[in-house]
Amino acid sequence: MPEWNLKRFFGVAPLLLLAACGSSPQPSTQTSSSAPAANLPEGKVDPATAGTISGKVLFQGEAPVMPVIDMSSNPNCERQHPTPFRAETVVVNPNKTLRNVYIHIKDGLTPARWAPPAQTAKLDQNGCVYAPHMQGILEGQDLEILNSDPVNHNVHAECQKNPAWNESQAPRAEHKFKKFSNEETIFPFTCSVHPWMRAWIGVSKHPFFAVTGPDGSFRIEGVPPGTYTVEAIHEKLGAKEGKLTVAPSGAATIEFTYGS
Numbered sequence: 001m002p003e004w005n006l007k008r009f010f011g012v013a014p015l016l017l018l019a020a021c022g023s024s025p026q027p028s029t030q031t032s033s034s035a036p037a038a039n040l041p042e043g044k045v046d047p048a049t050a051g052t053i054s055g056k057v058l059f060q061g062e063a064p065v066m067p068v069i070d071m072s073s074n075p076n077c078e079r080q081h082p083t084p085f086r087a088e089t090v091v092v093n094p095n096k097t098l099r100n101v102y103i104h105i106k107d108g109l110t111p112a113r114w115a116p117p118a119q120t121a122k123l124d125q126n127g128c129v130y131a132p133h134m135q136g137i138l139e140g141q142d143l144e145i146l147n148s149d150p151v152n153h154n155v156h157a158e159c160q161k162n163p164a165w166n167e168s169q170a171p172r173a174e175h176k177f178k179k180f181s182n183e184e185t186i187f188p189f190t191c192s193v194h195p196w197m198r199a200w201i202g203v204s205k206h207p208f209f210a211v212t213g214p215d216g217s218f219r220i221e222g223v224p225p226g227t228y229t230v231e232a233i234h235e236k237l238g239a240k241e242g243k244l245t246v247a248p249s250g251a252a253t254i255e256f257t258y259g260s
């Protein structure tokens with residue numbers, strides 16, 4: 001399971017990222033904070049006062065049954081899935097929580113320029129499925145795109161706040177390295193060869209984001225004390241937000257509830 005953590009910033013681990021494949025893109029949702037970047041102070045975390053934001057994304061009602069993806073048009077894709085692969089547009093975990101929800105601080109942070117981590121984020125194409133299905137990256141962070149498959153893919157970054165691009169990638173070709181300079185939550189990656197392939201990326205100005213995993217929980221470490229608007233964004237079920245206050249060295253919690 002790919003995992004990106006914020007060790008560089010906070011010395012603690014973190015974020016849950018999961019692989020999958022989905023369908024039906026939604027319009028991008030743009031976050032609010034926008035300040036001229038060049039003159040901003042460098043973002044720093046003071047470990048003496050930093051706190052955490054954690055919580056869960058719940059799902060009420062009957063979990064939708066995702067369709068099995070028909071990969072019969074390409075046996076090299078199909079044979080990589082011994083059991084039928086289902087779309088992961090809406091993934092409800094066994095504990096009635098929702099996976100692949102992008103959570104971020106939408107508002108309330110002191111404007112700052114956060115340096116991207118040296119660590120690359122990764123997006124793989126494996127079994128003709130993008131993995132991870134949903135992830136967050138920082139503005140300016142390298143996104144390393146792999147094709148682990150024996151087939152051609154065509155990676156299409158369908159951004160709106162960043163220049164969109166569409167490039168083929170041959171089987172086990174050299175990895176692509178891409179950056180996104182503008183905050184954008186969230187936009188899809190598609191593949192022009194395999195219409196079922198879809199991943200989502202949230203580009204953040206700051207490192208305070210997470211993605212819910214197989215237990216529906218999330219945790220954001222190293223948060224400066226303050227009062228924040230926290231937003232949850234699901235690719236199909238949309239955005240929700242809530243407010244909370246992180247006390248010095250405090251642990252704030254928040255829950256979001258979606259339903260069918």
Ligand SMILES: [Cu+2]
Binds near residue numbers: 128152
């Ligand atoms: Cu493809």
